[in-house]
Structures are given as structure tokens and as C-alpha cells.
Amino acid sequence: MNIEFQLNNKNEMIEVDPSRRLLDILRDDFGLTSVKEGCGEGECGACIILLDGKAVNSCLLSAGMIAGKSILTLEKFNETDEYKLIEKSFLEAGSVQCGFCTSGMVMSTAGLLNVNSNPNETEIKEALSGNLCRCTGYQMIIEGVKLAVEKIEKEIPLVKSQSRKEEKNKEVPSKQNVKLQRKSLVEILNILDDRDVTIISGGTDLMVKNAGGSGVKPKFKNEPLFIGALEELKQIKLIDNEIHIGSAVTLNELLVNENISEIFKKSISEMASFPTRNIATIGGNIINASPAGDTLPFLYAVDAKLVLKNKNNERMISIKDFILGPGKTIINSNELLTEIIIPAKIYDVNYYKKAGSRKGMTLSKASMIGMISFENNLVSDVRIAFGAVASTVVRSRELEEKIIGKTNQEAQSVYFDICGEYEKLIKPIDDSRSSKKYRKDVCLNMLRDFFVKFDK
Ligand SMILES: Cc1cc2nc3c(=O)[nH]c(=O)nc-3n(C[C@H](O)[C@H](O)[C@H](O)COP(=O)(O)OP(=O)(O)OC[C@H]3O[C@@H](n4cnc5c(N)ncnc54)[C@H](O)[C@@H]3O)c2cc1C
């Protein structure tokens, strides 16, 4: 397959197997060795590059996902004034020892500065959440980035940085010259009707599940079909008090959308790392139907509806009827998940907790979402859902209804009763990450915590 894209400000066209990892293409075909391979699974950040200005893990991208896109690696970024100040700051702050992680750290920093020119320490930590360093120590790297932010602000003032951007844009050959080579929704649905394919959206799950190792292309079950760049699947619209989210909307796109509630954003912000969230999609998370899928507790809690399309028809189904068990859904092979519909309602009290061993980069051991609304001092609505502690999300409308219509004080009095009932529904498993007793205890503690929170 011929793929056209921009690499370090130059138009390129390569004939390539669309499954090949971008990481291998950059290193082996273009000799861009600043792009390192650490883990090959999206965990270490050594392979981070900028894709259309956003930091992403090149080990999680395949050739088919870069058609019409711009890629920037350290080999070109190091010509900028911004890079020179980052380099100087890293040296001053002692942010480098062996240097293996450094190009990934620098590209993550560049990605951060593209969206936030004056990040605080929390935002810096968040942007570097997907970068591991085995020797320097993170504080020195964070200090290096803080210093770079100060220097860039002082030495490249806004006016200059604006004209710098314009200058940079002048150098870039027009993206219009790069053919987009992307299929339309109709073409995708025709292909799904015609043959068995492997749908790839963000690819963050499939690239890891089907990885062949360094330099070896991932082996997908069927011909890969890339849907992640489809404009029709990338919209977020508010229609009649409902939010329609395209299935290829990425987790980070949800995080910056004004229609998405803060509590949904909280659960998303604790998923994966910043660069992985730049490519991972909500649709992929749902179709995986993993008991530990972190968008699911919220989507179950709000009774999300899913739109499934094939060549001739469309159907809508609630998420609880869509997911049958771990990795199992009712989607047919000729269907595409196109849209997720959630109510725009905001609750008065919102609670979300995820237990995992490393924030954002680990599968949930247990999670809980709780939302409650009051009207005239009575509970008018309540939603409680637990993730990762049964084959699918645990939610019981029957138990929620025991709280509805009660005053706050009355609601507190049914806590023990409800807690006992949830204890029966929560059926975690023992595995290498934690015991079922730990998981159950954590859930019941979260439930207690939620009741305490709305009692205030
Ligand atoms: C380092 C790392 C950390 C992670 N951390 C978390 C985490 O904290 N929490 C969490 O929940 N997940 C996590 N994940 C898993 C993964 O990133 C998410 O599940 C992500 O949302 C998957 O989306 P995707 O677009 O990348 O899926 P893909 O890999 O593209 O697809 C996943 C599955 O969905 C199918 N599919 C995708 N879109 C559609 C569609 N529109 N219609 C029909 N089928 C479709 C694909 O065929 C495939 O079977 C992590 C993954 C990595 C690599």
C-alpha cells in the first residue's frame, strides 16, 4: 500500500504494509534513531513523536494510521529555538543521565507546549505520565521542564513565538499536497459488508495484543481497516439535552470538550498516559468490553445508548444489553459502532475512584462511580456502578431506587442494608494484581466514602 504523509516537514510517500509499526518505519526506513524502543507496548514513552503536533507513542501506531498526517521527530525539532532552550534547561537541571528516555521526554514536553505554553507542575507531571526513566529521577526532569517553560516565556516572547510559528508554517509543504487516502463511512460500511476485516480505531489495544516484537509487523486476524481518522466518527454534538459522541473521538478530545461532565472527565483522566490518550478512542474501549475498561462504569451509570450501523441499517442499544461479558458484545461482523449517546444531565454530588498500582498506566483493580441529585431536599436520582469487580460493570437500579425519594438522613439509614446487597453483587476474581478480598473491601470502602461525601 502507498502511504503519503509529512515527515519532519517533508512530503513522503512509501510503499509499505499498513500493519507495520511507525516506530520501525522511522528507525529502519528513515534512520531516525532518536525514536527509541523501550517496551513496545505504550508503557515507557521512549518512542514518543509528534503526530499533527500531539505527543503519541509510535510503537502503538501502524503505517495505515499516518496517511495524510504530519510527523515530527527530535531530528527536526532540534533545529528550533524552543528545543535549544529545553536542551539548556535539561543540562542545567541535571535532567539527563544515560539519555535513553531523553528524546521521549523532550518530545512529550514539545507536545505539552503545543497545547499549553505555561504549564504548572501538575500539568507537566501529567504530560510526562507516559515517560519512564530508569536512572535520573523524575523530580530533576520535572525541574528541567519547569526551567524550559520559564526560559521559553522569557526568551521567546509571544510576538516572537507567533512569528516563529508562521515561519515554521511557511517551511512546511502544504498538507493539501499529501493525499489523505482515507475512506468515507459509506466505503467502510461497504467493506464491512463485503469481507472479514480487523477494525482499527486508535489501535492502542490491537497493536499490543497483536505485537510481533521489535522490527516485526503486528499480525492482525484479518485485513486491517483503519477508521480512526474518519471525520464522521470524530464529532461531539449536543442535541436535545443529549451528547452524541463519535466512536473515534479520542480520550483526550473528550477531556477538553465543554459538553462532557467533570465526573466523566475524571474517570477518563485516570486512563492510560497523556500520549496514549491522544490516540485511544472511546469506541475501542467499549468494544473491548473489558471488565476493567474505565469508560464503562460511567457509561453504565448514565444508561449510555450505542448506535451500530451496517451497510443498510442502523440500530440503537443500551450499553448494558450490548456487553455480554469479558470481550463479548452483540456487535455483528458487518457492523460499526458509530456513536455513543449520553444524557447531558449534571448531578449534584459526583464521586469517582479507581484503585490501581500506577495512576493512569495500570488496569483498574476496582473502580466506583457514584452520582446523586436532590430536589426539595429529597434524593431525586442516584447512580452507582462498580468496574473491574465482576464480568461486566456492577449496577443495580433496584438498589438505587431504595435511596430515591429519601431525605439525606433517611438515605444514610439504608446504607448498611444496601452495602450488604452490593457485597453479594460484587464478584471479583483473584489474580496476580490483587486478591478478591482486597477488591471487594476496596469497593465497599468506596461506597462508604460516597455516602459520607453526599451526607456533607
Ligand atoms: C499503555 C496502555 C495503557 C492503557 N490504560 C488503560 C486504562 O487505564 N484504562 C482502560 O480502560 N484502558 C486502558 N488501555 C487500553 C486501551 O488504550 C483502551 O481500551 C482504548 O480506549 C482502546 O481504544 P482504541 O481506539 O485504541 O482501540 P483499538 O485497539 O483500535 O480497538 C479495540 C477493539 O475495538 C474494535 N473497534 C474499535 N473501534 C470500533 C468501532 N467503532 N466499531 C467496531 N469495532 C471497533 C477493534 O476492532 C478492537 O477489537 C491501555 C492501553 C495501553 C496500551
Ligand code: FES
Ligand atoms: S516503546 Fe515504550 S512506549 Fe513505545
Ligand code: FES
Ligand atoms: S536518563 Fe537514563 S533512562 Fe532516563
